[in-house]
Amino acid sequence: MENLSPAFITTFEASERALTTEHLDVLYGGTIQKLFDTSLQFKKNSITALIGASGSGKSTFLRSLNRMNDTVATVNGKIMFHGLNVNQANINVYELRKSIGMVFQKPNPFPKSIYDNITYALRADGEKNQQKLATIVEESLRAAALWDEVKDKLNQSALALSGGQQQRLCIARALALRPEIILLDEPASALDPVSTSKLEDTLKQLREKYTMVMVTHNMQQAARISDYTAFFHLGHAIEYDTTTNIFTNPQGAITEAYIQGSFG
Amino acid sequence: MSKKDTENLKDVVNQAIDSQQVVHVKLKDIGQKDVDIDKLTRPSKETHQEYWGRGLSYLAIGLIILLVGSIIGFVGIHGLATFFRDHVNLWQFLSSTDWDPTSGPNHVGALVMIVTSFLVTLLSALVATPFAVAVALFMTEYASKKAASFLQSIIELLVGIPSVVYGFLGLTLVVPVIRAIFGGTGFGILAGMLVLFVMVLPTITSLTVDALNAVPKHFRQASAALGATHWQTIARVVLKVATPRILTAVIFGMARAFGEALAVQMVIGNAVLMPYNLVTPSSTLTSQLTTQIGNTVMGTLANNALWSLALLLLVMSLFFNILVRMIGKKGAK
Amino acid sequence: MTEHQKDRFATGVIYFLVGIVVILLAGILGNILINGLPHLSWHFLTSESSDFQAGGGVRDQLFNSVYLLVLTTIISLPIALGAAIYLSEYARDNWITHLIRSTIEILSSLPSIVVGLFGYLLFVVQFGFGFSILSGALALTFFNLPILTSNIEESLKGVSATQREAGLALGLSNWKTIRGIVVPAALPGIITGVVLSGGRIFGEAATLIYTAGQSGSLVDYHNWNPLSPTSFLNVMRPAETLAVHIWKVNTEGIISDATAVSAATGALLVLVVIIFNLSARYFGNKLYQKLTAAK
Ligand SMILES: Nc1ncnc2c1ncn2[C@@H]1O[C@H](COP(=O)(O)OP(=O)(O)O)[C@@H](O)[C@H]1O
Ligand SMILES: [Mg+2]
Numbered sequence: 001m002e003n004l005s006p007a008f009i010t011t012f013e014a015s016e017r018a019l020t021t022e023h024l025d026v027l028y029g030g031t032i033q034k035l036f037d038t039s040l041q042f043k044k045n046s047i048t049a050l051i052g053a054s055g056s057g058k059s060t061f062l063r064s065l066n067r068m069n070d071t072v073a074t075v076n077g078k079i080m081f082h083g084l085n086v087n088q089a090n091i092n093v094y095e096l097r098k099s100i101g102m103v104f105q106k107p108n109p110f111p112k113s114i115y116d117n118i119t120y121a122l123r124a125d126g127e128k129n130q131q132k133l134a135t136i137v138e139e140s141l142r143a144a145a146l147w148d149e150v151k152d153k154l155n156q157s158a159l160a161l162s163g164g165q166q167q168r169l170c171i172a173r174a175l176a177l178r179p180e181i182i183l184l185d186e187p188a189s190a191l192d193p194v195s196t197s198k199l200e201d202t203l204k205q206l207r208e209k210y211t212m213v214m215v216t217h218n219m220q221q222a223a224r225i226s227d228y229t230a231f232f233h234l235g236h237a238i239e240y241d242t243t244t245n246i247f248t249n250p251q252g253a254i255t256e257a258y259i260q261g262s263f264g
Numbered sequence: 265m266s267k268k269d270t271e272n273l274k275d276v277v278n279q280a281i282d283s284q285q286v287v288h289v290k291l292k293d294i295g296q297k298d299v300d301i302d303k304l305t306r307p308s309k310e311t312h313q314e315y316w317g318r319g320l321s322y323l324a325i326g327l328i329i330l331l332v333g334s335i336i337g338f339v340g341i342h343g344l345a346t347f348f349r350d351h352v353n354l355w356q357f358l359s360s361t362d363w364d365p366t367s368g369p370n371h372v373g374a375l376v377m378i379v380t381s382f383l384v385t386l387l388s389a390l391v392a393t394p395f396a397v398a399v400a401l402f403m404t405e406y407a408s409k410k411a412a413s414f415l416q417s418i419i420e421l422l423v424g425i426p427s428v429v430y431g432f433l434g435l436t437l438v439v440p441v442i443r444a445i446f447g448g449t450g451f452g453i454l455a456g457m458l459v460l461f462v463m464v465l466p467t468i469t470s471l472t473v474d475a476l477n478a479v480p481k482h483f484r485q486a487s488a489a490l491g492a493t494h495w496q497t498i499a500r501v502v503l504k505v506a507t508p509r510i511l512t513a514v515i516f517g518m519a520r521a522f523g524e525a526l527a528v529q530m531v532i533g534n535a536v537l538m539p540y541n542l543v544t545p546s547s548t549l550t551s552q553l554t555t556q557i558g559n560t561v562m563g564t565l566a567n568n569a570l571w572s573l574a575l576l577l578l579v580m581s582l583f584f585n586i587l588v589r590m591i592g593k594k595g596a597k
Numbered sequence: 598m599t600e601h602q603k604d605r606f607a608t609g610v611i612y613f614l615v616g617i618v619v620i621l622l623a624g625i626l627g628n629i630l631i632n633g634l635p636h637l638s639w640h641f642l643t644s645e646s647s648d649f650q651a652g653g654g655v656r657d658q659l660f661n662s663v664y665l666l667v668l669t670t671i672i673s674l675p676i677a678l679g680a681a682i683y684l685s686e687y688a689r690d691n692w693i694t695h696l697i698r699s700t701i702e703i704l705s706s707l708p709s710i711v712v713g714l715f716g717y718l719l720f721v722v723q724f725g726f727g728f729s730i731l732s733g734a735l736a737l738t739f740f741n742l743p744i745l746t747s748n749i750e751e752s753l754k755g756v757s758a759t760q761r762e763a764g765l766a767l768g769l770s771n772w773k774t775i776r777g778i779v780v781p782a783a784l785p786g787i788i789t790g791v792v793l794s795g796g797r798i799f800g801e802a803a804t805l806i807y808t809a810g811q812s813g814s815l816v817d818y819h820n821w822n823p824l825s826p827t828s829f830l831n832v833m834r835p836a837e838t839l840a841v842h843i844w845k846v847n848t849e850g851i852i853s854d855a856t857a858v859s860a861a862t863g864a865l866l867v868l869v870v871i872i873f874n875l876s877a878r879y880f881g882n883k884l885y886q887k888l889t890a891a892k
Contacts, residue, residue, distance in 0.1 A: 068765065082301050094310035095303045098768035108759040110778055111888045121767035124777065126309065170763070177767060180299055310770035317772025321687055324679025325697060328742055332700045335707065335715045335739070342718070398614035406611065417874070418622055424793075424870040426800025428843040429629065429863040435847055436856060437628065462625065465618070493604035523708025525803040526844050550710050557714060557807060562722060574711050581706050585699075 004036075004236045007252030010228065011041055017080075018044040018181055018211035019065065019100070024077035024087075026060050026069065035060050038077075038237045040230055042181070047203060047212045049222035049243065052232030053258065058215040061232070062183050065213070066100040067093045098125075101174035105186040107166035109158035109173070114150055117158045117169060118176045136176050144172035145202040164195020168202060175206075182206070184214040188221060200225050219262045223247050231255045336578065343575025346372065346568040357572065363536040363552075365569035372569045374549070374576070376536050381548040383453055383539065384528065385521040388460035392468055393514050397503075400472035405498055416473070422466040431530035434459035439531055446543040451533030454542040459527050464517035471516055475509030476502060508591050515591070519584035523577060525550035549573045626867070633864020636857045642865075646813070646842065651854035655862055657813045660829060661730070661836035665809065666798050668734040668832070670791060673741045678780075678787075680742075681749035686775055705743030709803040712739050717807035728835040733809025740804045745794045752786025753779060782888065789881035796873035800866050802840035810835035811845050839866055 019042045026035035035057045042048050050058045063069045065079060067086070070093065079087040086096050098121075109117050118140055119133045127133060137154065141147040146168040150161070158169055167187055174182055184203075188196040203212060204225050216222050222229055223243060230240040231252070239246065239255045250256040346352045352372045360373020399419075403412040438458050443450030479502050487497040503510075533545020534555050553573055560567040598606070640654060647653030680701075688694040716736025726732045756779045764774030780787070814835055820828040837845065843862050846855040 066766065068762065081304075082299055084301055084304060086304065090305055092304055092306060092308055092311060094768045094770055095306075095308055096768075097766055099299050099304075102762075102766035104759060104762060104766075106759055108757075108763040110760065110763065111782055120777065121769060124769055124773050173763075173767065310768065310773065314770040314772050317770070317776070318687060321679045321683035324676045325683040327676055328680050328704070328746070329697060329700055331739060331742070332704045334719070335704070335712070338715055338718055339711065395614050395618050398611045399618050402611055402615045406608070418626075421871060421874055422622060422625070424796050424800070424874060425629075426802065426840050426843075426863075426866050426870070428802045428840045429800070429866055432843055432847055432859045432863055433625065433628065436859075462621070493600050495604040495607040496600060498607070519706055523706075523710070525708065525710035526806075530844070530847060550708065553710055553714065554803070554806070557717070571714075574714055577708050577711050581708060581711075582703060585703055585706055 004234065004238065006237060007239045007250075007255060009039070009237070009240045010242070012043050016043050017041045019213075020078075020080040021061075021065070022078040022080065024061070024064060024075065024079065026057070026064055027074045027076075028072065030074055033235065034073075035064070035235045040237055040240055042211055042213055043228065044211050045207055045209070046227040047207055047214060047225055048228040048230060049226035050213065050215045050230050050232060051217070051219065051222050051258075054217065056232040057235040058232050059185050060235075061237075062185055062213060062215055063102075065181075065183055066097050066102055067091070068097075068102065098177045099179050100181045100183060101177060101179035102183045103167070103170050103174055103185070103187050106190050107163055107170050109161070109166050109169050111157065111159055113155045114158050114161070114169060115154040118173050121173070121177055140172040140176040141169075143175050143202075143206065144168045145198065145205070146172055162195065164191045164198060167191060167195070167199060171199075171202065171206075179210070181211045181213065184212060186215050186217060189217065196221070219247075219259065231258065233258070339571065339574050339578050342568060342571035343578075344572075346565070346572040350565045350568055352565075352569070352572075361536075361538050365566040369565060372565070372572075374569075374573060376538050377547055377549045377552050377573060378576070380453060380456075380532070380539055380546045381522060381550070384456040384460055384532075384548060385518050387453070387457040388464055388521050389468075389514055389518045391457070392461050392465045392517060396465055396468035396472055396513070396517075397510065399469050400476055401498060401502075403473055404476040405494070405502065416470070419466045419470050422462075423470065427463065427524060427527040428530075430459055430463050431527035433462075434527065434531040442543055448543055449533060449545060450543070451531060451545045452541075452543045453532070453539050453546055455531040456528045456548070457542070459531055460521045460524060463524065463527060464521050467520055468513045468517040471513030472506075472510050475506040475513060478509065479505045508594060511591050512588050515584055515588050519581060522580055522584070523550065525554050529554045549577050553577075629860070629863050629867050633860040633862075633867075636861035637864055641861055646858075647852060651852060651857075653852065653854075653858065655839060655842060655858075655865070657816055658837055658839045658842045658862070659865075660816075660818075661809070661813070662799055662838040662840070664829075665730060665733055665737060665805075665836065665838060666795055668730065669737040669741055669798050670795060672734060673738040673745055674791065676738070677742055677745035677749055680746045681753055682775055682780075684746070685750045685753040686771065686779070701743045701746060704739070705747070709740055709801060712736060713804040713807050715739070716804065721808060726833070728808065728810030728812075729833045730809055730836045731832040733805050733836065733838075734832070736804050736808040737798055737801060740801060741794055741798055744797070745790060748790030748794065749783075749787050752783040752790060755786060756782045785881040785885035785888065788884060789877045792873055792877035792880065796870045796877075799869055799873070800840050802838070802844050805838055805841050806844065809838065809841070811837055811841055813837045 020040070022039050024035060024038040025033060027033045038061060050062065052058055060069070060073070064073070064075045069075055075087055077087065078085045081100070110120065112120065115137055118137045122133060122136065138147060141150060146165060149165060158166065161169060171182070188199050191199060200221065203214070206212065214226065226243045228240065229243045229246040231238050231246065233254050239250060239252050246255065247259060250259060346357070347354055350369050352369045357372055357374055358378065359375055361375045362371050362373045363376060364371040399415070403415050407415070434455055438455050439450035442452070442455055483501050483505060484497055487501045492500070528548055529551035532548060532551050534547050534551050535545040536547045536552070537545060539546040553570055557570050560570060642654060642659060643656050644654030645656055646658060684694070684697070688697070713736055716732060716739065720726045720732035720735050721728060760778055760782060761774055764778045765771070769777070812835055815827055816829045816834070817827040818829045821830065822828050823830040823832065825831060826834065839862050843859045846852055846858055852858065
């Protein structure tokens with residue numbers, strides 16, 4: 001078996017970290033381990049790309065961060081958020097997920113109006129002030145660069161939007177809760193090039209205010225918009241560095257092979 | 265794709281992107297909220313919501329379990345009282361044709377009802393199965409989509425027709441014809457069986473259709489590609505693969521027939537007489553229950569004996585259930 | 598016989614059997630409707646039934662059937678919904694769940710006469726409800742629960758997992774996600790299930806003859822006080838339904854026009870089943886289009 005020990009793992013000052021994992025293991029069905037001893041730090045106001053072959057554990061890792069894996073997998077290890085290990089039984093996962101939002105591979109708007117899509121979680125949370133809700137809708141849609149396209153049809157079904165618009169709506173929906181971190185699992189993989197480019201633009205803008213961790217299978221995309229890149233292989237985080245370094249000067253042989261293979 | 269095409273495509277995409285350039289908005293208020301770390305370790309509204317919601321769903325499922333438990337319990341206790349309290353011999357209950365529970369524990373023999381129930385069930389399923397399979401084959405292998413879906417809705421409708429309506433039809437159409445042909449009253453196993461045949465036919469058909477549809481298309485294509493005739497494909501591939509599920513369909517039909525009460529009771533004649541032929545009045549477990557339970561007093565032997573019949577029905581329904589499972593397991597292998 | 602001859606022969610046999618079945622089905626439906634519809638007049642629907650002479654109607658039976666249907670649905674829907682939510686959303690794949698599923702299957706395969714007799718034992722005798730609408734509705738609930746539960750479970754399972762993820766990722770509780778997102782998305786299927794099970798309830802008789810009873814009482818349709826014994830809304834009064842009526846006039850056979858009354862009532866029941874079947878599809882589709890409307 002090849003040596004899967006990390007080739008290089010970047011670290012940050014404590015004050016710069018938005019989220020940190022320490023020795024994270026994930027097991028499905030209690031026995032089948034699919035993620036091994038992963039310790040990564042995510043820097044505030046940056047975009048980190050997670051790359052690696054399909055099945056290498058990127059989604060498994062990402063979904064553990066906001067405890068979406070709770071019902072399907074056993075997650076061992078620490079996930080540090082504001083000095084608190086949020087991978088513990090006594091953590092309120094609902095509150096955690098409001099702080100760590102998530103956007104999925106396939107756009108999944110609710111079969112409700114655009115307006116309701118964005119306000120649903122807020123109203124469930126007890127927010128009744130219509131004025132405030134309207135403001136949040138506008139701000140979220142603007143932040144997701146969707147406002148101009150939908151401002152006249154907020155009451156129409158979200159399902160009528162194009163795939164790219166739906167995905168940005170999903171981002172706006174996540175932003176409405178004003179999270180600190182946004183996790184994105186191949187958010188552009190179901191989109192056409194034009195929509196992808198818009199989405200990337202949006203993400204680049206959001207970096208001003210948010211920390212983002214994004215799984216992508218598209219190397220160009222990782223190169224275009226991310227600041228840091230982590231390379232996953234067979235459930236191990238092999239290498240984690242600035243995106244420039246990973247793409248121009250990878251340390252590990254496997255990383256190099258993967259990146260060359262993907263570009264070649 | 266040639267190089268030129270690729271270049272063109274790039275241009276098109278770039279133009280498209282340019283024309284839809286996102287207007288950069290300045291993010292004002294919207295940004296992260298300060299995280300309240302305390303909140304992360306305290307129960308919230310959602311925690312309570314989840315607690316109560318989950319509780320409600322557990323309550324509902326618990327209620328259903330309690331319900332089934334109490335049905336089995338109640339019918340079991342009353343049905344067994346015949347044997348434990350009134351000391352009727354179980355073997356005698358199953359093998360004697362002397363049914364006169366008001367005359368004492370030596371006259372509690374249910375063989376007539378047992379035989380009749382099994383006869384109408386088996387006969388109706390036996391007759392209905394070839395028809396059901398033929399119709400199902402027609403719908404899945406021969407008919408156009410339109411014709412199949414038309415037949416499908418008719419069959420759904422027939423499943424939905426109340427059993428008393430079938431009983432009434434049996435009473436006004438089947439019984440007189442039998443009477444005209446065979447003499448006698450016209451009531452009896454033949455009439456019961458014909459009514460049940462019509463009732464289980466749609467049940468078996470629609471389940472058989474499901475069974476046939478579950479056979480993967482490529483099996484048929486592979487067989488046809490080997491030069492098999494349509495019938496060879498059906499007989500050697502489709503029916504063979506679907507057999508366990510078709511059997512299941514037949515058992516469901518039988519379960520329905522065995523448990524059917526009113527339709528049978530209306531045409532069977534309700535006399536506790538051993539059926540020496542198919543056209544003399546007889547009695548099934550269900551018909552005896554239907555007609556007699558109102559005439560007996562709770563707690564008496566006569567009443568308990570009827571509950572024993574109900575228990576027998578319940579046991580048979582469990583048996584059909586187990587049979588279906590066993591076939592399912594075998595089929596899965 | 599060559600293979601081709603066999604093929605031709607088999608095809609012939611299949612078409613022959615299908616032909617017989619089609620004639621049979623057409624005969625049955627035709628017979629019910631042709632014999633029943635002529636007697637199915639406004640007078641028949643709105644006049645009282647008669648115990649001895651010809652010329653009675655089915656007003657009370659019709660109302661009782663509808664009332665029982667409504668009550669049964671009101672009682673069984675929340676339970677079925679809760680149980681279906683448990684099965685599709687909360688249950689883990691383990692032996693307890695298997696046991697629960699078997700339990701529900703057993704309930705669904707119990708002969709309805711057994712359910713009726715159990716209802717008689719428990720509600721009519723033990724609880725002292727007597728032959729009453731309440732006893733009938735509770736017994737029908739038993740009869741209805743398993744089917745309705747599995748119908749609803751199917752509909753819930755049809756909702757894409759990505760919708761649940763979307764809700765959870767927004768910090769909603771499971772329950773809120775289910776109630777606010779999954780159930781509404783499954784509503785078309787749920788409604789279809791409720792309407793179809795309504796058809797079954799409407800035509801059910803074996804469960805009712807020893808629970809709701811085989812006779813009616815004097816009913817006053819202007820008395821809106823459900824506690825008054827003569828009120829049409831009173832749930833403690835015995836109530837014969839349409840299906841029970843058919844059974845009774847044919848087994849006791851006192852009225853001289855039993856056949857005409859049964860034919861008309863039968864046609865009425867079949868019409869109702871047809872309406873239920875069609876509207877189940879129609880409303881299900883309509884609602885589905887509305888929910889997923891690309892507008
Ligand atoms: N719910 C699950 N149950 C069991 N195994 C799973 C589950 N989800 C993912 N896996 C397995 O875990 C491994 C990693 O999957 P995933 O994290 O989805 O990879 P990636 O996102 O990198 O493509 C794969 O082998 C996959 O089959
Ligand atoms: Mg993935």
